[in-house]
Amino acid sequence: MPRKNFRAPLALVALMMTPAAAQAADAASAPSPALTYPATERGNTVDPQFGVDVADPYRWLEDDVRVNPKVAAWVADQNKITDAYLATLPGRETFKKRMTELYNYERFGLPTKAGPRYFYTRNDGLQAQSVLYVREGLKGEGRVLIDPNAWAKDGATALGEWKPSEDGKFLLYSVQDGGTDWRIVRVKDVATGQDTSDEIRWVKFSALAWAKDGSGFFYSRFPEPKEGQAFQSLNENHAVYFHKLGTPQSADILVHATPDKPKLNNSAVVTDDGKYLLVVGSEGTDERYGLTLYPITANGVGKPVTLVGDFANNWEYVTNEGTRFTFVTNKGAPRQRMVSMDIKKPATLTQLVGEQEATLVGASRVGNRIILSYLGDAKSEARMVALDGKPVANIKLADIGSASGFGGKSSDPETFYAFSSFARPTTIYRLDTATGKSEIFAEPKLTFKPDEFTVEQRFFKSKDGTEVPMFLVMKKGIDRSKGSPTLLYGYGGFNVSMTPAFSPTRLAWVDKGGVLAIANLRGGGEYGKAWHDAGRLDKKQNVFDDFIGAGEYLIAQGITGKGQLAIEGGSNGGLLVGAVTNQRPDLFAAALPAVGVMDMLRFDRFTAGRYWVDDYGYPSKEADFRNLLAYSPYHNIKSGRAYPAVLVTTADTDDRVVPGHSFKYTAELQHADVGNKPHLIRIETRAGHGSGKPTDKVIAEAADKYAFAAKWTGLSVE
Numbered sequence: 001m002p003r004k005n006f007r008a009p010l011a012l013v014a015l016m017m018t019p020a021a022a023q024a025a026d027a028a029s030a031p032s033p034a035l036t037y038p039a040t041e042r043g044n045t046v047d048p049q050f051g052v053d054v055a056d057p058y059r060w061l062e063d064d065v066r067v068n069p070k071v072a073a074w075v076a077d078q079n080k081i082t083d084a085y086l087a088t089l090p091g092r093e094t095f096k097k098r099m100t101e102l103y104n105y106e107r108f109g110l111p112t113k114a115g116p117r118y119f120y121t122r123n124d125g126l127q128a129q130s131v132l133y134v135r136e137g138l139k140g141e142g143r144v145l146i147d148p149n150a151w152a153k154d155g156a157t158a159l160g161e162w163k164p165s166e167d168g169k170f171l172l173y174s175v176q177d178g179g180t181d182w183r184i185v186r187v188k189d190v191a192t193g194q195d196t197s198d199e200i201r202w203v204k205f206s207a208l209a210w211a212k213d214g215s216g217f218f219y220s221r222f223p224e225p226k227e228g229q230a231f232q233s234l235n236e237n238h239a240v241y242f243h244k245l246g247t248p249q250s251a252d253i254l255v256h257a258t259p260d261k262p263k264l265n266n267s268a269v270v271t272d273d274g275k276y277l278l279v280v281g282s283e284g285t286d287e288r289y290g291l292t293l294y295p296i297t298a299n300g301v302g303k304p305v306t307l308v309g310d311f312a313n314n315w316e317y318v319t320n321e322g323t324r325f326t327f328v329t330n331k332g333a334p335r336q337r338m339v340s341m342d343i344k345k346p347a348t349l350t351q352l353v354g355e356q357e358a359t360l361v362g363a364s365r366v367g368n369r370i371i372l373s374y375l376g377d378a379k380s381e382a383r384m385v386a387l388d389g390k391p392v393a394n395i396k397l398a399d400i401g402s403a404s405g406f407g408g409k410s411s412d413p414e415t416f417y418a419f420s421s422f423a424r425p426t427t428i429y430r431l432d433t434a435t436g437k438s439e440i441f442a443e444p445k446l447t448f449k450p451d452e453f454t455v456e457q458r459f460f461k462s463k464d465g466t467e468v469p470m471f472l473v474m475k476k477g478i479d480r481s482k483g484s485p486t487l488l489y490g491y492g493g494f495n496v497s498m499t500p501a502f503s504p505t506r507l508a509w510v511d512k513g514g515v516l517a518i519a520n521l522r523g524g525g526e527y528g529k530a531w532h533d534a535g536r537l538d539k540k541q542n543v544f545d546d547f548i549g550a551g552e553y554l555i556a557q558g559i560t561g562k563g564q565l566a567i568e569g570g571s572n573g574g575l576l577v578g579a580v581t582n583q584r585p586d587l588f589a590a591a592l593p594a595v596g597v598m599d600m601l602r603f604d605r606f607t608a609g610r611y612w613v614d615d616y617g618y619p620s621k622e623a624d625f626r627n628l629l630a631y632s633p634y635h636n637i638k639s640g641r642a643y644p645a646v647l648v649t650t651a652d653t654d655d656r657v658v659p660g661h662s663f664k665y666t667a668e669l670q671h672a673d674v675g676n677k678p679h680l681i682r683i684e685t686r687a688g689h690g691s692g693k694p695t696d697k698v699i700a701e702a703a704d705k706y707a708f709a710a711k712w713t714g715l716s717v718e
Contacts, residue, residue, distance in 0.1 A: 035085065035678055037670040038077035047601075050622045052629065054601060058667045062602075062660035065652045067228050071663070075652065075683050078666070082647075082680040089707040091717035095508055096703035100126065101447050102504035102511075103695060108428050108442035110405045111416050115168030117190065119145070120442075121159075128155025128694035132162065132173075134190060138430075145193060146173060158692030161206075164190070165214040166274075170245070172208050172217055178653040179688020181205070181608070182230065185219060187245065200249050204235065205608075207267045211296070212274030216244040218255065220267055231655040232606055236262040240279055242300060255279075255301055256292065263610060270296070272319050272365065272410045277301055280315070285494050286614030287314035287330070293343060307346040319365035319410060321387070326352065326370070328363050335528035336360035338372070338389060352389030359528045361497070364406045367413030369433040371395070371406040377457065378469055378499055378526045382406065382417070384433060393436050399424065400455055402499040408433075416441060421500045422473045422516070423453035423507065452476055453510060455500065460553035463545040466522070466534075470550055471500060472559065473507075473516040483561030485514045485715035486554055487706070492521030492543035493572035493615050495532040505702035512710070512717045515559060519550040521576075523615070536615040538627050544580050551580075551587050563589050566709035570594035571657055571689065572615070578633025578665060581644060585674070588644040590712035592705050593633075595650050595657050595689055598665035600632035601625070606658045634665045642675035645712040647705060651687035659683065677712065 042057040063071045086092060109121035109130065116137055121130040129149050133142040151157040160174035160183050171190055174183035185200035185208070206220035220240050225233045239257040243249065256279045258264045269278045274296065281290040291308040294301035308315055313331040320326065323343045330336045333355035340350045353360075358376035369392060374381040380403040382395035397403055401421030408415040413434040420426040428442040456472045478484060487509050491498055498520050510516050520526045523535025523543045535543040551567070554560045567588050569577040574596020581591045601619045603609040617624030629635055646669060650662035666681040682704060687693050710717050 035081065035680075037679075038074070038081060040074065040667045040670065042667075042671065049601070049619075050625055054629070054635070056599075056602075056664075058664040061663040061667060062606075062658070064228070064232050065659065066231070074663070078681050079683055082682050085678055085680060086682070086704050086708065089704075089711050091512075091707035091710045091715070092703055094717045095512075095706050095710075096699060098508045098511060099505050099699045099703055102507055103699060105425065105444045105446055107426060107444055110407070110418055110428060111441065112164060112407070113168075113409075113412065113414065114164035114166060117164065117168035119162070119164050119168075119171070123695075126695055128696060129158050129692075132159060132171075145171065145188065145190065148175075151175070152177070154686055155694035155696065156686040156692070158694075160692070161208055163208045163210060165210045166212050167214055170196075170214060172210065174203065174208070176692040178686045179651060179690070179692050180231070180653050180655050181688070182655070196245065198243065198245060198247075200243060200252075205238070205265055205267070207269060209268050209270045209277075211242075212270065214245075216242055218242050218268040218270065218277060220265070231653065232658060234606070234610055235608055236610075238265045240266050240268045253300055255294065256304070264290075265611075269317055271317070271325075273322075276320070278317055279304075280317075281311070283311065284611045284614035287495060288312055288614075289315045291315055305343065305346075307341070307343060316362070318363045318370060319387070326363075326365075326387075328360060330529050334530045338363055338370070353385060359526065361525065362406075364408060364415075365410050366406065366408030366415040366431075366433045367410065369413070371415065371433070373403065373406065375497055375499065375526055378471070378497060378520045379457075380404075380419075380499065384436070395431070395436075395438070398427070400457070400500055402501055406431075420502045422455050422471065422502065422518075423450040423510075425502045448507075448511070453507070458553070458557075460549055462522075462542070462549040464542070466542075466546070468522070468546050468549065469520040469526070470553075471518040471520075473510050473518075475510060475513065478513065478515075480558075483555070483558055483564050485564045485566070485710065485713035486517055486560035487514055487566050487568060487709060488517045488519065488547070488550055488554065489568045489573070490519045490521050490543075490547045490550070490576055491569060491571075491573040492519075492523035492535050492546065492576055494523070494612075495525035495529075496572075497525040505699070505706070508702075509706050509709075509715075512715060514710070514713075514715050515554075517550065517554060517559075519547060521546040521550075523572075537617050538623070540616070540627070540631065543576060544583060544631065547576055547580050548584050548587065551584075555587075564713045566590040566592065566713050568592040568594070568705070568709075570596070572597060574598070574657070574662075575600075575633060579631045579636075581646065582633060582636040582638065583631075585641050585643045589714075590645045590647070590709045591643075592709060593646070593648055593662075593665075594705075595654055595659075596633065596648070596661060596665070597657055598633045598661040599635075600628040601635070603661070606660070607655045609657075634661075634668055637665075637668050637672045637674065639673035643669070643677065643679065645677040645708065646679045647708045648681040649684070649701060649705065650681070651684040651689070653686060653688045656689035 045056045045059045047054045104125035111118045111120040118135040123130040132146040134145045148159040158176045160176040162173035171188040174185045183203040187196045187198040203221045209218040240255045241252040243252045264281045267280050277294040279292040288311045290311050293305045316328040318326040337355045338353040358374035362373040372383045384392040405417035418426045425444045429438045430441045431438045459467045574593040577593035650659040669679045
């Protein structure tokens, strides 16, 4: 739970809306002529489940837009009416202009050192995709190694994961086209800049791990899907392979497969000393892993040893010294601890760093030090310890914010980390763990003044009395005596923590006088396993109650007013927005569900959906089914109530949360009698779940969403 000294006053006060604020809210919520939506065929599909007849009239909208011309026509019709409506919004171009200005700054990614070379990404500001550079030495001149902006005219083909070989002579990298989760993996000769003949396909959810001698690499892939099923079929039989440089993919060696457990994901890590391959197996999204260890030999790998086979806890490899391995685990410690294990006696653990009040979220070895990353009330902390866990020093961070990185090698004391906050873009720091000194490696030149914005942390009580933290971001000097149009963002799932991060699009909302609120809902990882468990499976309603509680707190405290509150969330957060809109349509003026999981009875039938049963449960089990049916956004839209304005967003190449979720939800929303406010869907083309989206598409979509929210919350952006 939150530390006492960070606790803000929680007494709720009666909302006192000034006449000006009331007029703005009334204008925003005034009835408007009903839109004429495209006609959507309503089928008669009904699935009897556990004595319940579940209607699914829009089942046909689940088909792939690239395969079914009928679905493609529906998408075109919906986009036509949505585009026409969005074109009428006065704030659209204003937001687009301001977001473009805020995006237009030089930004760098975290450097990776390999041999004498440093590899890092850089974007000059408005490039569609960031470019990968390499330097010869720390002070060397950067040269372009990979520029993905030349790969596609629309900028929608992106550089995915990348990793240099140990000596820095080769670069292993992946190509992501149109936002899909599928990757094509290639190898580049760093000296010449030319690709080798190596190419690997059907890679997804894979780590990339070089053999220490640079002879090849380990990767994970799925079997090639059937024709026309690449973006819909379930992902099963994930296996680890070894690819020797200069050979075709057909010659790759199968290292680890689990045909008896086809739902396992299997990801490979080469240990620091290069002597072992650690395969981490997991069935779902919950951090419950199995560990299988292979000795690496001259001819491949030796016989495997099972280190952990119960799939009951989180295990993250940190380092090893011979047969003694160091892990971060939540075994016996819900907020995690660091332990060591002798692989000859894997059942015996030695505690190196015990559980703390802050949540341990990661650890990495750099030289003869280990850097521990913590979350304290959703804010980053970093501590340095010796290999035996004894404290060395705390790493001083700049402000309330998020730190990431700290990767490195056992042979080198140098590491890099990134720090950002809501109003401060990422600055890259170089840290020498031997001296403890940090210095700036890359700092952005900005087109705005971070000091013009303020960040607060509040705590509010949810329905059951649980205290939940929330960040507030606003311009300094904003009139606090009256409510302001407010954008409330949440996620609440999969152990994902909502930490302070810079977003040019959200800062544009704040820059125009709006308030941004980020709620740290249960289901996330802010306070460890217990916080996650309190927001999943049969406790999922807690997440919705937390989000509703955040909205009620914002109104009760006078931060926003009734009719001035918009909500936003993506993926699991899209589910969140859809669910709370059904449960409390009176509370919100506008809702922005993005790439959401909207049909909770069929989510596990497509692509990666089967992984999510750890958080959602199994639709095929009666208790889970009844829980899922109770909040499923698609199944709980009720006629006879006035809904907020809703703008759904998705993309045609989303093979994480297939767009059929959003299609079906929108069709039902437009069919129901839920008032005259617009209920629209914006469907991006040549884009996926979010990663790899070019900068211009990011800006265009965000400008549309926030202009829509501004219209219905009364935010003046002109």
